[in-house]
Amino acid sequence: MDCLSSMTKSDLERMLFDETAEPKALPLSLLAEITNGFSDKQEIGEGGFAVVYQGMLNGGKVAVKRLSKTHLYEKEFHREVECLMMAKHKNVVRFLGYCADTQGSAERYNGKFVMADVQRRLLCFEYLPNGSLDKYIIDTSRKLQWRNCYKIIQGICQGLHYLHVKRIVHLDLKPANILLDDNLVPKIADFGLSRCFEDIQSRVFTQNIGGTLGYLAPEFGNGVITYKFDVYSLGAIITEILTGEKGYHTVDTVVEIWSEKLEKSHSDIQLQQVRVCTEIGIECIDSNPAKRPDTQNIIDRLNEIGSMVGYMETSVITSQLVESSLDELHQDRPKTPEETSFEVSSSLKVSLIIHKFQIPIHICYPLLVCCLY
Known part of the structure; x- marks a missing residue:
C-alpha cells in the first residue's frame, strides 16, 4: 500500500468538489x-x-x-x-x-x-468547519435548538444504519467522533477501531476490544463484537444530546426539561419528538443486547414521528392560510345591493385558494370534504 501516486494539488482539489470521485x-x-x-x-x-x-x-x-x-x-x-x-x-x-x-x-x-x-x-x-459534536454538548454558549438537535440525532441514526447495512461496525461511536458541517449535518468519523463483517457474519470474537468508557457497551468484557455494540453507543449519544450529560434519565424528566425551553407555538409537536428520541435512547442502552432495537427499527420510528410532525405543521399553516384567504375574499366582495346577493360557495372558495397557492392535493382534500358536508 506504499504511496507511489503522482496526484497533484489540483487533482486533489478536483476530487474534493466531485462527489463521485x-x-x-x-x-x-x-x-x-x-x-x-x-x-x-x-x-x-x-x-x-x-x-x-x-x-x-x-x-x-x-x-x-x-x-x-x-x-x-x-x-x-x-x-x-x-x-x-x-x-x-x-x-x-x-x-x-x-x-x-x-x-x-x-x-x-x-x-x-x-x-x-x-x-x-x-x-x-x-474538512468540516464546525468541529465535533462534543463541543456543542459541553459548551453552554453553543447550545443547539431542538430543531437542530433532532436533525443531528436523525442524521447519526441514518449514518449508523448505513454502516450496518454495509456490514461495518464502528466500535468507537461518541460525540467526539461525530463531526458537523456548515449546516450542522452530522458525519460519523474515526474508523480506527472499526470492523468489517463478512456477508453472513453477525459477530466477531476477539481478545482486544477498544472504545471509550461511557459509550462502551457493558458486554465488552465478553470478547464478542456485534452490531448492538454501536447501538448502545448511539443510545448514550442521544441521551447526552437530550440532557447535556451522561447517564440514565426518565422520559418524563427529559420531556419536562425541554418543555421549558421550547417555543409555545411548536411545543406540542416538538415534545412528541423529544419523547420518541428519549424512548429510543433508553432502549438502546439496555444492558441486555437482545433488547436493544436495531437501526432499521430506529429509523422507522424517527421517520414516522417526522412525517407526522410535517403533516401537522403543514395542516396548521394551511388552515391559517384558508382562514386569512377567506377573509380576503369576503372583504373583496362587491358592495352593491344586487351584488351582495351573490354568494360564493365554501367549496368554490377553497378551490380558488388551492389554485392560488398550489397546495398539494393530499393536504387540501380533507378541506374540500369538510366544505361538502
Whole structure:
C-alpha cells in the first residue's frame, strides 16, 4: 500500500468538489505541501493515535490525519482504510485518500549506522468547519435548538444504519467522533477501531476490544463484537444530546426539561419528538443486547414521528392560510345591493385558494370534504 501516486494539488482539489470521485493513494509530498510540512499552526486536533492537520488547497480545505506509532497500529490502519473505502453516505465523513509511505533511513544503533524502515501512515478527508459534536454538548454558549438537535440525532441514526447495512461496525461511536458541517449535518468519523463483517457474519470474537468508557457497551468484557455494540453507543449519544450529560434519565424528566425551553407555538409537536428520541435512547442502552432495537427499527420510528410532525405543521399553516384567504375574499366582495346577493360557495372558495397557492392535493382534500358536508 506504499504511496507511489503522482496526484497533484489540483487533482486533489478536483476530487474534493466531485462527489463521485473515488478515494485514491496520495503522495506524502503532497500532504506535506498542503499542511506546510505538518506545521503546528495547521494542527486542528489530536488524539491518542494521531494528529489532524488542516490542508490548504487553492479553493478549498481538507483534513489530513497523520498516525503516530505506525509500527504498532499497522492492522488498525489497514482496517480503517478498508472500512472507509466502502462507506459513502451523507452522514459519514467523506474519505478522499490515503498514504502508506515507507522509506529507508540510516540510523545509528550501538555505534553503527543501520538501515531502518520509516513508516508514515496518513488519511485525507473533507474538512468540516464546525468541529465535533462534543463541543456543542459541553459548551453552554453553543447550545443547539431542538430543531437542530433532532436533525443531528436523525442524521447519526441514518449514518449508523448505513454502516450496518454495509456490514461495518464502528466500535468507537461518541460525540467526539461525530463531526458537523456548515449546516450542522452530522458525519460519523474515526474508523480506527472499526470492523468489517463478512456477508453472513453477525459477530466477531476477539481478545482486544477498544472504545471509550461511557459509550462502551457493558458486554465488552465478553470478547464478542456485534452490531448492538454501536447501538448502545448511539443510545448514550442521544441521551447526552437530550440532557447535556451522561447517564440514565426518565422520559418524563427529559420531556419536562425541554418543555421549558421550547417555543409555545411548536411545543406540542416538538415534545412528541423529544419523547420518541428519549424512548429510543433508553432502549438502546439496555444492558441486555437482545433488547436493544436495531437501526432499521430506529429509523422507522424517527421517520414516522417526522412525517407526522410535517403533516401537522403543514395542516396548521394551511388552515391559517384558508382562514386569512377567506377573509380576503369576503372583504373583496362587491358592495352593491344586487351584488351582495351573490354568494360564493365554501367549496368554490377553497378551490380558488388551492389554485392560488398550489397546495398539494393530499393536504387540501380533507378541506374540500369538510366544505361538502
